Amino acid sequence: MTRIHLAVPLTVDARLELPEAAARHVAQVLRMRPGELLTLFNGCGGEYGAVIESVERRSVTVRVEDFHEVERESALAVTLAQCVSRGERMDYTLQKAVELGVSTVVPLLSARGVVRLDGERWEKKLEHWRGVMVAACEQSGRTRIPLLSPLQKLEAWLGQPGEGARLVLAPGGAHHLRELPAARAAILLVGPEGGLADEEAALAVRRGYTAINLGPRVLRTETAGVAALAALQALWGDLA
Numbered sequence: 001m002t003r004i005h006l007a008v009p010l011t012v013d014a015r016l017e018l019p020e021a022a023a024r025h026v027a028q029v030l031r032m033r034p035g036e037l038l039t040l041f042n043g044c045g046g047e048y049g050a051v052i053e054s055v056e057r058r059s060v061t062v063r064v065e066d067f068h069e070v071e072r073e074s075a076l077a078v079t080l081a082q083c084v085s086r087g088e089r090m091d092y093t094l095q096k097a098v099e100l101g102v103s104t105v106v107p108l109l110s111a112r113g114v115v116r117l118d119g120e121r122w123e124k125k126l127e128h129w130r131g132v133m134v135a136a137c138e139q140s141g142r143t144r145i146p147l148l149s150p151l152q153k154l155e156a157w158l159g160q161p162g163e164g165a166r167l168v169l170a171p172g173g174a175h176h177l178r179e180l181p182a183a184r185a186a187i188l189l190v191g192p193e194g195g196l197a198d199e200e201a202a203l204a205v206r207r208g209y210t211a212i213n214l215g216p217r218v219l220r221t222e223t224a225g226v227a228a229l230a231a232l233q234a235l236w237g238d239l240a
Contacts, residue, residue, distance in 0.1 A: 002030060003039045003047070003138045005145070010040055010048050014064045023060040026052070038062060043137075043145040046070060072141050074101035076237035077164065077185040082225055083110040083154065083192040089222040090115075091132050093190075098136035098146055100229040101237060105133070106149040108157055112194035122151055154200055158207045162187045166209040169228060170201050171218050173211035177228070180210065182236045190225040 004022050018026060026032045034052050040062070041047040046069045050062040080102045082093055094105060107129070117125060130148055137145055164185025167177075189196075189204055196204070205211055214227055233239035 001037065001039045002026070002032070003041065003141070005134050005138055006040055006042055008042060010042050010064055010067075012048070012064050012067055015053065016062060016064070018060045018062060020058065023058060026060045027055050027057065032060075040064065041137075041143045043143070045143050047143050070143060073103070073144055074233060074237045075184065076101070076233060077103045078229060078232060078237075079104040079106060079162065079164075079185075079187045080225055080229065081106040081108055081157065081187060081189045083108045083190060083196070083221070084113050084115045084151075085192050085221045086114055089193070089220075090129070092222045093225050094129055094132045095136045096226040097229055098133050098142065099140045100226065100233055100239070101142075102146050102229060104147045104149060105129075106157065107151050108154045108189075109151065110154045110192055110200060111197040113192040114194070126151065154196075155203065158203055166204075166207070167212050167228070168196070168201060168204040168209040169214065169224050170196070170211040171213055173213040175210050175212045177212055177214075177231050177235055180212075184236075186232055186236070188225065188228055188232070190221060190228070193221050195221075 032052055032055065034054055036052050038050045038052065039047050040050050046067055048064050049066045050064045052060060053063050054061045080097050082105060084090060084107050097105060133146060133148060164187055165180065165183040166187050168189040189209060201211065214224065219227060230239060
């Protein structure tokens with residue numbers, strides 16, 4: 001079933017026109033026709049069954065038929081604090097993090113980060129990342145959109161309070177996830193392509209983070225966060 005996110009209130013029997021991007025996808029990419037069914041969700045929980053009433057080149061009108069009170073969020077609330085990586089690597093991390101049930105993503109600027117943009121371009125980048133996360137929710141069946149926090153500098157962010165187990169990925173770290181007591185919430189800090197600087201890793205530990213490693217092999221930044229999220233969901237969450 002094709003799932004589409006609409007950032008508007010949804011009610012049964014409502015008739016509405018899909019936004020331009022969604023309409024183009026339905027009409028020109030999927031080539032759907034009147035009478036076919038869609039699933040709509042607005043990120044507030046649950047999802048709505050809808051039927052296509054009309055299809056034009058640039059517009060699609062649907063009617064909401066029913067509401068399904070489904071919940072697919074993990075009981076484990078994970079915040080992924082991901083130091084910004086380049087291009088498709090960051091997109092991949094965000095996409096897979098959403099699929100794996102992350103509840104909040106915090107993009108961070110760190111000493112070894114290779115992405116350098118001005119303020120306006122950062123805003124465009126954040127909007128792009130929101131789109132990646134929404135698309136991942138559409139694909140994965142999630143009914144709530146994870147929070148994407150504003151871009152922050154790593155050192156300043158480490159000074160903020162946070163709830164749950166505090167974990168920082170560090171090759172050669174002294175701890176493994178399976179050794180830690182289970183928690184209902186976790187904050188996972190992942191470095192950029194070049195890893196965290198020694199000073200940054202040490203600061204995280206001073207702020208209460210446990211340095212963990214994911215085995216004998218060094219993982220790329222886009223792999224490390226995803227692997228750690230999968231392990232956390234398997235150990236403490238809902239990944240069987």
